[in-house]
Amino acid sequence: MRSRYTAYTQRNEDYLRATWHPSTRPQDAILDKDEHLRWLGLEIKSALRLRQRKAELPGHPDSSPDRDTVEFVARFKVGGRAHRLHETSRFLREPDPAIGGTPRWFYLDGTFPE
Secondary structure (H helix, E strand, O other), X not given: OHXXXXXXXXXXXXXXXXXXXXXXXXXXXXXXXXXXXXXXEEEEEEEHHHHHOOOOOOOOOOOOOOEEEEEEEEEEEEOOEEEEEEEEEEEEEEEEHHHOOEEEXXXXXXXXXX
């Protein structure tokens, strides 16, 4: 999660693509070259795996150590106005053929809590 935030701040499209799961990765550009964003900070609200290890039932689809959820708030400015992106992101760890099959965490998707 933190590395993806850093990639957004550095406008590193290649890293964002490499860490986005192929099943949900956008075909179009992830970053808008004309958008003038200034990232201000990242706050991790919770990492679901840490809270739910004992609570999850064996066999539950999200109980795998290769799945995790992270809730965060990222702050940024556009055109002098401050904004917040509050998201709960789902991640999946699986072998990455691009790095010799070494397991890597991939961003799957996210929802936006109210």
